[in-house]
Amino acid sequence: MNALVKNITSPAYQVITVEPQSVYTGAEISGVDLSRPLTPQAVAEIRAALLQWKVIFFRDQPLSHEQHVAFGKQFGDLTVGHPVFGFVEGHPHIYSVGRNRLKERFTDERLVRSWTGWHTDVTAAVNPPFASILRGVSIPPYGGDTQWTNLVAAYQGLSPTLRSFVDTLKGEHRFTVPEGGGARPEFTQKVAATPLVSHHPLVRVHPETGERALYVSPSFLKRIVGLQPRESEQLLALLFEHVVRPEYTVRFKWREGSLAFWDNRSTAHLAPVDIFDTDFDRQLYRITLVGDVPVGPDGVASVAIEGKPVIAHSVE
Structure with a gap:
């Protein structure tokens, strides 16, 4: 049995009700209304659930942009949308996640592997966001599901020998066009105008729980520093x-008024592509919370190669 499963213990929740959706x-x-200010107890319990389950979901929370932002601010400082x-015009903390976002960036010719599209948000920055909160507004009747994976459980699932090896490694994360082509010119131009490159530990020590997470973001992690190209690729x-x-x-499975709140330090996620095979509308909005600089098992922090840290964005 995975050590993570044996060590899972549920905090004693008094305000919220927590219903696990999978083993890991x-x-x-x-039990909470996110449109109103939360009590300190509710904030603490929601944060505890987030740390334990890595991504948490809320139903029937039809928030405005302003309420979405106010909810997020109770857990940390917010970044600019992206x-x-x-x-979104007039809402500097809000990033639009619309149906055609990926279609506007990529053609059907891009190289697709089993992990294509999986990513941890903005890991090309030296301090990727601590968390992201995504809100569903226009949701198709079926299709358009989002998936998350637990990078702590994935680390625990490696053999002890391989864990010891990856503990020592650093990876280069780049915000760049995908390998194998398929990027549209407008996307390429925007990426080229805002270079972001950082070296992160391949294993990140979680700053709150002390857990080790396999800090690999398939969309952004391009090579392992210090290995030969073929070694890194394999x-x-x-x-x-x-x-x-x-x-x-x-x-x-999204519904209107649903929210997903994930710990960006211990998860990766996958946006859906099946919606392009339908005519259904799909519109969500995301905010992100300012994160810290990752630190590896050796105590060494990440370093920026290009670009600036993602800082808090305040509006007076």
Whole structure:
């Protein structure tokens, strides 16, 4: 049995109700109204559930942009909507996640592997967001599910020998166009105008729980520092394939008024592509919370190669 499963203990929740959605990943939270300010007890319990289950879900919370932002601020400082792609006009903390977002960036010719599209948000920055909160507004009747994977469980699932090896490694994360082509010119131009490159530990020590997470973001992690190109390619393929194993994941079916709140330090997620085979509308909105600089098992922090840290964005 995975050591993580044996060590899972549920805090004593007094305000919220927590319903796990899989063995390792995801829980649905009820008992709170997110449109109103939360009590300190509710904030503490929601944070505890987030740390335990890595991604938490809320239903029937039809928030406005302003309420969405106010909810997020109770857990930390907010970033600008997206460091490369901007924000919703008039709402600098809000990033639009619309149906055609991926279609506007990529053609059907891009190289697709089993881990294509999986990512941890903005890991090309030296301090990726601590968390992201995504809100469903226009949701198709079926299709369009989002998936998350637990990178702590994935780390525990490696052999002790391989864990000892990856503990020593660093990875280069780049915000760049995908390998194998398929990027549209407009996307390429925006990425080129805002370079982001960082070296992160391949294993990140969680700053709150002390857990070790396999800090691999398939969309952004391009090579392992210090290995020969073929060595890096083969090891990354093994790790990418490993972290998206079904037992580590949870799949969330959206409804209008649903929210997903995930710990970006211990998860990766996958946006859906099946919606492009339908005519259904799909519109969600995301906010992100300012994160710290990752630190590896050796105590060494990440370093920025290009670009600036993602800082708090305040509006007077």
